[in-house]
Structure formats: structure tokens, C-alpha cells
Amino acid sequence: MFRQLKKAAGLAAAILATTTMISTAQADAYPEKAITLVVPYGAGGASDLAGRALAETARNYTDGQPVVVVNKTGNGGMSGAKFVTEQKPDGYTLLLSRVGMALYPAVYADSPVGWDAYTFLGILESTPMILAVNANSDIKTIDDLIAKIKDSNGATTYAASGPTAIDGFSVQALLSDVGLDPLTASTLVPYKGGSALAAALLGGHVDFLAIAAGSLMPHIEAGKMRPLMVYSPKRMAALPDVPTAKELGYTQAGQVGGWSGLYAPxxxxxxxxxxxxxxxxxxxxxxxxxxxxxxRGSTSVIGDEDPSAYVKSQFELYNGMAKKFGYIQ
Known part of the structure; x- marks a missing residue:
């Protein structure tokens, strides 16, 4: 009996050692194939540019394996986010996250994905947003814009992905800060993706917008758009004469900003x-x-933030605004 038990124990130890060796080998081998990076918004916008920049750079450190960007759009970015959460947690499907992954569940109780339904790998960059008008507009300053909005009785228009998208909140926070109704003082005209939003302003279809710098800087540098204010902790190096929302005293708008992160299932x-x-x-x-x-007008913040704590704080910020603005009763 003793010899049988000893033999069984030896066999179990051998199996455990083999399993450990296989596990270690698998860990050392990652990645063994291409990694898919899902961008949950359309091509050409700030999120797409950030995703492709990450893919282009990270592949230098993925042991020769490519990082392939795939755009999966819809439902304010949540379609692509949900797709990633449903994949096997093996590191071969990742998400280029944006503020929308925290904002959407902050507004909608029935969000298909919770803000914390991921493994957080890191916050990548801070993406300033710019309030801008067409260069041919008679609006020269932020004060001119606010005066025009107040006089228009809701007739002024701005482009945004949606009322509860980050580019919707960027305008609504400003309207609220100056004592106007954030939902009726100006009329939102919806477009999909940063490039479409920029095109709407360039084409004169809207009066103004406030979206990610990456989608606007080429047009500002070309003299086709006029920046009035930036949503960032400090002035942008590329726009040193353009004031920030914070320094102008806009409390809520001063907290709004874009960012990119890297998530996994x-x-x-x-x-x-x-x-x-x-x-x-x-x-x-x-x-x-x-x-x-x-x-892109962004600032790399890799390693500066604890991703889980940061995303939680963003969820709480927009959840508070959603309640104040009446999106959550």
C-alpha cells in the first residue's frame, strides 16, 4: 500500500511540474499571434488616431507580433466595448478605450457594459478638447459666442456625437456654467465621428463645436477654424494664446476632457x-x-494614473452631471 501511495504521489508531483512548465512556457510565449486592438469609434477621429498610434508603436515591443486595429462602431462606442468584454481573456483582443466607456454607463442605467467590466491596463493619453468656430465666423472670442447663444433663443447650433457623448457634455457643461439651460440654450446637430463633426463646422452647417484636439488641429493650423477655448488642465503648447476653461472660471467645463486608455476583458x-x-x-x-x-495635440500620461481609480473618478464626474442636467431622474 505504501509503495502504491508513494508511486501516486510521485505521479501527481510530475503532473504538477509538467503543468507548471507548460503554464510558464505559455506565459513566456505571449504574444504568439497578432493582437486585435478594437477602436469603438469611426476611422479618422481622435480615438482612431490614438489607436493606430498605439498599434504602430507597441508592435516594436510585442516580440514581432502585429497589433491590428479594427473599428467596431455603434451605440456611442459601447458596441465595440461590449464586443471586447465578450472575448476570451487571453490578451489577443484589447480595447482602445475613451472617456465614453466611463461616461455612457454614468448616464444610462441599462448600459450594455459597466464602467468596471474590464481589466484596466493603463491610461494612455490626455486629449484636450477645443471649442472652435469656422474661421469665417463673426464670433471672435468665447464672450462673443456666449452672447450670441443668449440672444439666439436656442437657434445657435453645435455639432456633437450626441447629447450624452463627451462632445455633447463639453458644450452643455459650458452652457450650465454661464447660467443657461444646457439642453435648450443651443441646438445640437448630431454627426458620427470626429472627421464628420469637423466637416460640419468647415461646411458652415453648424455655428460651433467642442471636440477632441486631434480632429481639429489640422484645420486650425490651416487657418480654417478659430479656437476659442481649450478643455485641458493647462494651455496647449500648440495654442499658447487660447485660454483654458479652468482659467476662465468655468467650473464644470474645466473638469471636462478627453483621454485614451487600454482595456482588456x-x-x-x-x-x-x-x-x-x-x-x-x-x-x-x-x-x-x-x-x-x-x-494630435495630446499628452502622454502612461504610468501617471492608477487606471482603475481614474476611470472610477470619471464615471462619478459624469454621473453627477447627468443627474444635474436631467438625464437621470
Whole structure:
């Protein structure tokens, strides 16, 4: 009996050792194939540009495996987000997250995905938003814009992805700050994606907008748009003469801003999380990543924020605004 037990124990130890070796080998091998990076918004916008910049840079550190960007749009970004949460947590399907992943569930109780339904790998960049008008507009300053909105009785128009998208909240927060009804003082005209929003302003179809800098800077630099204010903690280096919402005293608008993050499905294995921590650490100092971020008007913040705590704070910010503005009764 003793010999049988000893033999069984030896067999169990051998199986455990083999399993450990296989697990270690799998961990060391990641990634073994292409990684899909889902961008939940349309091509050409700020999120798409950020996703492609990350893919282009990160592939230098993924052991020769490509990072392939796939756009999966719909439902304010939540269609792509939901798709990622439904994938196997193996590190081969990731999400280029935006503020919408925190904002949407902050507004809608029936959101298809909760703000915390992910493994948070990191916050990548801070993306200033710019309040702008067409260069041919008679609006020269933020005061001119506010005066025109007050006189228009709701007739002024602005482009946004939707009333509860970040570019909707950017305007509504400002309207609320100056004592106007955030939902009726100006009329929202919906468009999909940053490039479509910019085209609406360029074409004279709306009076103003406030969207991500990445979608507007090329047009501002070309002299086709006039920036009035930026939504960022400090002035943009590329627009040193344009004031921030915060310095102008707009309390709510001063807290609004865009950002990008990297998420994975819930319960991502620790070794894969560690691998991406390593990859992002290298991306953070990569000249290519920093250059592409600067060209988009963004600031790299990799490693500056605890992603889980940061996303929670963003959820709470927009949940509070949603209640104040009447989206949540």
C-alpha cells in the first residue's frame, strides 16, 4: 500500500511540474499571434488616431507580433466595448478605450457594459478638447459666442456625437456654467465621428463645436477654424494664446476632457497584464509615440494614473452631471 501511495504521489508531483512548465512556457510565449486592438469609434477621429498610434508603436515591443486595429462602431462606442468584454481573456483582443466607456454607463442605467467590466491596463493619453468656430465666423472670442447663444433663443447650433457623448457634455457643461439651460440654450446637430463633426463646422452647417484636439488641429493650423477655448488642465503648447476653461472660471467645463486608455476583458491573466505593463512602459518613452501624441495635440500620461481609480473618478464626474442636467431622474 505504501509503495502504491508513494508511486501516486510521485505521479501527481510530475503532473504538477509538467503543468507548471507548460503554464510558464505559455506565459513566456505571449504574444504568439497578432493582437486585435478594437477602436469603438469611426476611422479618422481622435480615438482612431490614438489607436493606430498605439498599434504602430507597441508592435516594436510585442516580440514581432502585429497589433491590428479594427473599428467596431455603434451605440456611442459601447458596441465595440461590449464586443471586447465578450472575448476570451487571453490578451489577443484589447480595447482602445475613451472617456465614453466611463461616461455612457454614468448616464444610462441599462448600459450594455459597466464602467468596471474590464481589466484596466493603463491610461494612455490626455486629449484636450477645443471649442472652435469656422474661421469665417463673426464670433471672435468665447464672450462673443456666449452672447450670441443668449440672444439666439436656442437657434445657435453645435455639432456633437450626441447629447450624452463627451462632445455633447463639453458644450452643455459650458452652457450650465454661464447660467443657461444646457439642453435648450443651443441646438445640437448630431454627426458620427470626429472627421464628420469637423466637416460640419468647415461646411458652415453648424455655428460651433467642442471636440477632441486631434480632429481639429489640422484645420486650425490651416487657418480654417478659430479656437476659442481649450478643455485641458493647462494651455496647449500648440495654442499658447487660447485660454483654458479652468482659467476662465468655468467650473464644470474645466473638469471636462478627453483621454485614451487600454482595456482588456475581465480576468486577464496576471502574466499578460505584466507583459502589457512592460510594453506600455517602453511605449511611454518611445519617441515615435510621443511625436504622434504631440501631433494630435495630446499628452502622454502612461504610468501617471492608477487606471482603475481614474476611470472610477470619471464615471462619478459624469454621473453627477447627468443627474444635474436631467438625464437621470
Amino acid at each position: 475581465k480576468d486577464l491573466p496576471a502574466d499578460v497584464v505584466a507583459k502589457w505593463t512592460e510594453i506600455l512602459g517602453k511605449v511611454a518613452t518611445d519617441a515615435q509615440w510621443l511625436d504622434l501624441a504631440a501631433k
